[in-house]
Amino acid sequence: MLKVLIILIFTTPFLLPQEITNYIKTADEFTRTALTDQKGYKLLEELCSMGHRLSGSENSLNALMWGEKKMREAGFDSVWLQPVMVPHWERGSVEEGILITADGKRELKIAALGGSVGTPEQGITAEVLEVSSFDELRLLKDKAKGKIIFFSRPLDQGLRNTFSGYGGAVNQRASGAIYAAYYGGVAAIVRSITTKHDNNPHTGAMNYVDTLVKVPGAAIGYQDADCLSEMLEKDPGLKINLRLNCKSYPEALSFNLIGEIKGSEFPDEIILVGGHFDSWDLSCGAHDDGGGCIQSFEVLDLIKRLKIQPKRTIRCVFFINEENGIRGALAYGRYSDSLKINHIAAIESDRGVFTPRGFSVESDSLTLLKLQQWLPVLNRAGIEYVQKGGSGVDISRINGTKAKIGYVPDDQRYMDVQHSANDNFESVHPREMELGSAAMAILVYLISEEGL
């Protein structure tokens, strides 16, 4: 702390007070234009009306064509599609979990996890073993054989950061089917990982390993998970009939969508801003990550609306397939390496489009300090901090950047919606989303003017 303060005092500041004042003026124009036009918000509504964008789906391709058209209409200097082969999994038409008790039947609200195998047509009917962790499953392994394993540990609401809560529960979804199979279980049912205690199931990626049989995995609504838990206490012998006809298909052709504005002074220095264009298939993925893509688009569009000619090239990338394969990120990373593209910074928005809080930066300390000195300017769009931390999955494969930066909005509502039917257009607030666009645009503009 002391060291940092001494550096702050005794080194030349990166910007003079008058320069800060000028940048604040421009920052206010970004903020005003974003909040007044709400163009990104209207585009998101259009995008959301087209349905989900799961990798490999017809929908996702239609949406990509829509995105390409919007980039061309906005007058970007170049717009192109970068081919990427992606996994292609479909939920199918049958998705049923029937609880069978001594008294009768009751339907549970479930959703297959992404990548799950289906069940036989008549389904899997088996008793249920409830566990709250893999450790508990190991202790109870003698009881697991032939059972449906119900992973019931909820997201810990006691943590301030909902991503930390998510992190403490998501291994059940990611690896539950592997552990179930390992101990002789016939399927995995996972309590939805959510902060909202409604009954909408939250899907997400799940994994298999080659050396074990693949058993189906499904998420169950939070309320039904509570109900199942209670009923199991009364009647440990109750059964579930699980029917899924989800299925993996051969890999499909898809694309990263890229658009850019050429820099006037340093065209070879690229500032990348992006999000992932694919979504899960239970909603349009308004927050995850349609909104982040549109914000990235709006960074370039705002620069054009303000008639700014940037010194450096600003590139927007809609990465495909973050949710179940990160093939888009991998392809872009290879492309960047092969052409030795000089990305001086890469910025990602993939934590929802709620009200702005900060930027989380992977860089050396001096670059971080430089970014932190811009805080009075960034604050004009609601940014309160610039600090060391993770950035984003989609930009993780780009080598040689000075800074990888994650846009951090408020996270309190994010896990209410993520990967569920709740992640719809109505859950987005226009001002919150547009302030995020403005915040990212201001950051990109500063990097473009000042370099890193």
Added chain:
Amino acid sequence: MLKVLIILIFTTPFLLPQEITNYIKTADEFTRTALTDQKGYKLLEELCSMGHRLSGSENSLNALMWGEKKMREAGFDSVWLQPVMVPHWERGSVEEGILITADGKRELKIAALGGSVGTPEQGITAEVLEVSSFDELRLLKDKAKGKIIFFSRPLDQGLRNTFSGYGGAVNQRASGAIYAAYYGGVAAIVRSITTKHDNNPHTGAMNYVDTLVKVPGAAIGYQDADCLSEMLEKDPGLKINLRLNCKSYPEALSFNLIGEIKGSEFPDEIILVGGHFDSWDLSCGAHDDGGGCIQSFEVLDLIKRLKIQPKRTIRCVFFINEENGIRGALAYGRYSDSLKINHIAAIESDRGVFTPRGFSVESDSLTLLKLQQWLPVLNRAGIEYVQKGGSGVDISRINGTKAKIGYVPDDQRYMDVQHSANDNFESVHPREMELGSAAMAILVYLISEEGL
């Protein structure tokens, strides 16, 4: 800036690193307990089910009795009601704005402004003069006589802070009827001051002056304001029939509600935390300011749930009548002066119960610096800054405090709901509200332990 940094480096810190670490542990308990129990949120639901709490209403008294009961049940050391005479105005049963055009009639969504006089039973029927400012009205004064003056300037969405936007439009609501009367108008209709462009009217306080005739004032839904504006352009001769039977009654007896936990070491040093218990009458005032009251209650309740015996006395006050008279604040101020009560700090929550951002402090610089050194602890509930600024209306009349502090949540959604039917329980997010309770509890606890 340099001066502050030098002070930071060369003065002894107020807290040692180990003390900070210990406080962070306690802070995390506050945060965890608030987020896990969600007790405040459940209490707010109960309160909201009882309807609005406009000063002088039967409802407001019932809700006060409910509050008193809850404070007693929570085991506060003392709970008492402080009598306050308040204005008593009622909306009445007739509230109608009929647009009369050449083609027919159309109903406008309107709501009387708080304190407005009613109209004659058959209403006021008059042509409409649209203006966007008092200056424009002055210029058009020859056209104003006998007209309904329509103040149509919207809240400026281009400003980042919605309270700034509100501040730039609210004079139309507060003084529109005065200006209308001054220029010979017969009523004032004001475009709702809101960031949400739906059609729910937003009411609020309006003023009269003794020397002018009192003409009625009403808010009109944002969409209907747009529509009225468009139609006036086509047909400047259209009329409105405005009917209101709202009415002021003699002043009524009401109360501030006060509850406290006695300090173990410095019982005469009071840390006050509060909000205003009255609301407007178009909703239950979940954000404005039922939520702020419940958060203040929860500060004391969390301290009890954590079995902390505070060193200083912690007092929760539900002030009555902030919306249209601040009689509660005035009464409490007089009471404090007359007994020379030593309030070392007063904290108010009256900007909604959205996700925490910061604390805004009125104090001397050294006290501010002390509070700022606690930021790593306060941050455990999401507080990002402690800075100089206004605190709150209800605590404004308390003399001799070391610090008056306003709790600042995120403001992006606040003006969507304020003073309208939108300010309902459903607009409150449990985690956002509870983080606010935790943030205020941590601050109060630190002041109680460390003094100011």
